[in-house]
Amino acid sequence: MAHIQLPNEELPGIVGLFNFKPETAKPLCALADVLLRGPSSLTSGERELIASYVSNLNNCHFCHTSHGAAAMAHLSCDVNLLDDIKQDFVTIPVSEKLRALLDIAAKVQKGGKHVLEEDITAAREAGAVDQEIHDTVLIAAAFCMFNRYVDGLGTWAPKENEAYREMGERMAFVGYNRY
């Protein structure tokens, strides 16, 4: 049971909340879509990895697993490989640039002030440009909102990766504006 009475208790995670208040769902979906699927020199796969990585640091199972599944869909990997995100990328290949951006995202998760000049320098040396640094910080910050929304209202989430396979494919290829 969520902390508030949702019109459809069967809808998991943020989907039940979208159903509770469609007025705020619209800009929330539009934000997810533009951040993860909009124009950027980071691939959607890379951006979904950042989203899933931050969500795990926030201990938000629904967002971690659903965005992990979306990342796997973009990367043409099986959904079960998403567990590698929790292991800090033992198997999934991560470029030097993405590694530096993930490190920035992890700092943002702790708090904006944790991001230091040296973190930005490391990302630039690995080839990241202003827009990519911006997008990384904003994706990480946005998931600090989404994760709190989902868990702060006590929504439920399916446990197994398998339950997120179709959801991930839909998020990756249909997008967020039709939830």
Next chain:
Amino acid sequence: MPYIDLPAHLPGITGLLEYSQHTAGPIRELTQILLRGDSTLTQGERELIATVVSYNNECVFCTTAHTAAADLLLGESETCEMVKQDIDSAPVSDKMKSLLKIAKLVQISGKAVTPEAITNAKENGASDEEIHDTVLIAGLFCLYNRYVDGLDSVTPANPEFYQYLGERIVNHGYNRLPQGYDHLKK
């Protein structure tokens, strides 16, 4: 110096929203709905929620700007200050006290919100929608605070700046100004 090349005449969040207008659109829209849309919480009460979260995230820019907005909407500056220091001592309703406490828990983490905190809010008369909006406003300011500080945007030191910004927020809301921001270039 911000970590990326932001418009020099726009400190804090405004420069970031102008730097990336395609992502700013939904962020502005969400903020306008939550802080200025129809609600059983007053605009001043909602600004108090924004302020208490920004204060606990130690984001000086957002705290000072939303304190200015809350003070203008409430017509005095004592309440907002007391909310930041000690919610229980602040001259707000019991319902607002319990909602502000939920917001403080959301600032820590979504998982930090306890069933007791929710029960307390409901016993003090908070509706499901008020609890929903409180959690989402608190979440939104966890976004803003990290966006502003994570890119090291400029935090002006002069109080007049925040007075001006508070007035702009109160009078124009959170939508992009129709004429843009070029008039602020010195």
